[in-house]
Amino acid sequence: MSEALKAFEDELQSKNFKGYWQNIQGDVAREPVPSFAPCFWKGKDLFAATEKAGEVVGLDVSFRRVIQLWNPALKNGTSRTLVLNLQLLKPGEDALSHRHMAGAIRFILKGQGTRLIVEGESFEIGEGDFVTTPSWTWHDHENHGGESMMWLDGLDAPLVRLLETDFHEPDPRKKQTVTKPEGYTLATVGALRPSWMKQNSIQPPAFCYKWADTERALSKVGEQPGDPYDGIVLDYANPLTGGPTLPTMACQIHMLRGSEKTKSHRHTSSTIYHVWRGGGVSYIGDQRYEWEQGDSFVVPLWNFHHHENTSKEPAVFFVMSDKPLMDAIGHYREDAKAD
Ligand code: 1HN
Numbered sequence: 183m184s185e186a187l188k189a190f191e192d193e194l195q196s197k198n199f200k201g202y203w204q205n206i207q208g209d210v211a212r213e214p215v216p217s218f219a220p221c222f223w224k225g226k227d228l229f230a231a232t233e234k235a236g237e238v239v240g241l242d243v244s245f246r247r248v249i250q251l252w253n254p255a256l257k258n259g260t261s262r263t264l265v266l267n268l269q270l271l272k273p274g275e276d277a278l279s280h281r282h283m284a285g286a287i288r289f290i291l292k293g294q295g296t297r298l299i300v301e302g303e304s305f306e307i308g309e310g311d312f313v314t315t316p317s318w319t320w321h322d323h324e325n326h327g328g329e330s331m332m333w334l335d336g337l338d339a340p341l342v343r344l345l346e347t348d349f350h351e352p353d354p355r356k357k358q359t360v361t362k363p364e365g366y367t368l369a370t371v372g373a374l375r376p377s378w379m380k381q382n383s384i385q386p387p388a389f390c391y392k393w394a395d396t397e398r399a400l401s402k403v404g405e406q407p408g409d410p411y412d413g414i415v416l417d418y419a420n421p422l423t424g425g426p427t428l429p430t431m432a433c434q435i436h437m438l439r440g441s442e443k444t445k446s447h448r449h450t451s452s453t454i455y456h457v458w459r460g461g462g463v464s465y466i467g468d469q470r471y472e473w474e475q476g477d478s479f480v481v482p483l484w485n486f487h488h489h490e491n492t493s494k495e496p497a498v499f500f501v502m503s504d505k506p507l508m509d510a511i512g513h514y515r516e517d518a519k520a521d
Contacts, residue, residue: 214450216482218255218262220466225457225476232270232332246277248335251454251478259340260480261452263504264431267335271296271325279322279353284342285385285428286315287418289334289456289500290393291476295327300388302361307333310393310458312418312500316385316428318349320358334456336502338430371421384429386420400437404496410445411488411518412501413438426506436499438462438491446488446519451505453481460497464489486519 194201231249239247248267251260259265268291271277279299288298294308300321305313315321325331342348367387370376381387399416408414414437418427426432438444438460446465455464461474467485471477481487491497508514 214484216262216452216484218253218480218482220469220471220479220481220485221251221253221255221260222469222471222473222479223251223477225474225478228268228478229332229476232268236270236272236330241275241277245280246335247271251480253480256340258343260454261340261482261504263338263341263344263452263507264454264502265337265339266454266456266478266502267337269333269335271323271331273325273328273330275325276357277323278356279320279358280351281318281320281353282342282350283317283348284337284339285317285430286321286338287334287336287427287431287433287502288313288315289336289433289458291332291334291458293325293327293329293331295329296323296325296331298323298390299358299360302358303366303388304360304362304364305388305390306364307331307390308393310396312391312393312396312433314386314389314418314427316388318385319388320353321388322353322357324357334500336431336433336454338428338504341430341504341507367421381422386422386425386428389421391418396435400435400496400498404437404439408437411447412436413442413444413489426509428506429510430504430507432503432505434501434503436501438489438497438499440494440496441491442497443490444488445521446486447516448484448486448519449505449508449516450483450513451503451508452483453501453503455479455481456500458498458500460491460495461493462489462491462497488519 235247248269251266253260290307290309290311296307298305298313300315301319416435418433456478457473457475463472466481466487
């Protein structure tokens with residue numbers, strides 16, 4: 183570098199300026215190069231760690247007894263934008279109320295009879311149910327049943343951290359008072375809905391999607407061709423608009439029929455998979471992962487991936503992705519691998 187150029191750059195810096203040429207480091211990438219790699223978590227290890235947390239970590243120590251599926255390529259989180267956790271709530275435990283900017287979902291893996299209270303409505307939850315806790319909604323949980331509850335917590339917390347928009351408020355009441363009748367949201371946001379009710383046009387209402395309905399839908403469409411890359415896909419749609427689950431994340435159920443093998447593709451959204459039923463193998467970039475019930479893995483953006491159900495029984499994934507974000511800003515691109 184010439185003396186004159188160095189002196190000029192120093193002068194720019196002293197005035198908080200930077201020349202474009204100072205940012206160019208070699209070739210500019212022609213396509214996305216994710217900074218985080220695929221990662222796989224064994225369900226057996228996750229459940230064992232969570233059981234252990236149940237013995238050594240009280241709710242006084244950890245406001246929520248939650249273990250994160252931490253992608254070591256990141257400071258925090260499972261993907262760049264989303265995090266998947268497993269939460270344990272033991273019989274008799276109450277997780278106190280709070281609200282925050284991060285939007286959250288729960289997918290119940292184990293247990294019955296617990297209640298999630300969101301914005302004054304109490305939802306009874308059990309295995310396979312899926313519940314949303316949209317951004318800035320009060321939420322607390324109570325396990326008044328006889329068995330431990332375990333559920334997946336999915337949050338857009340890494341995105342919120344990046345945006346630095348995290349308002350976070352403990353509830354001065356500690357626990358919410360239930361102010362809405364049982365089944366209130368279900369009865370008011372469907373095809374028949376009260377005409378005077380104003381709804382938030384960005385955030386969906388908190389909603390509980392029952393496993394029995396998911397199973398029924400799978401059985402009604404299970405014979406159809408489905409999607410070449412993901413098999414039979416059900417969207418957990420915003421019940422009001424039919425749009426994505428939350429503005430920042432799309433949650434889905436994927437079913438691979440017995441011996442089904444999907445085609446390979448890649449896209450600019452990143453996807454987190456949890457194996458809810460069955461066994462098989464997924465290929466992500468140059469990695470091969472064999473999975474069984476309870477396992478989880480993440481497919482970073484722009485990694486080719488495809489899946490194979492290696493058994494005769496259906497395999498079912500619970501899936502979470504940041505595609506709505508990419509759609510909202512016009513960054514979604516998808517590319518099929520040539521056969
Ligand atoms: C949260 O609010 C819950 O309410 C669980 O159950 C996990 C992880 C990060 C930030 C907030 C919950 C969380 C969380």
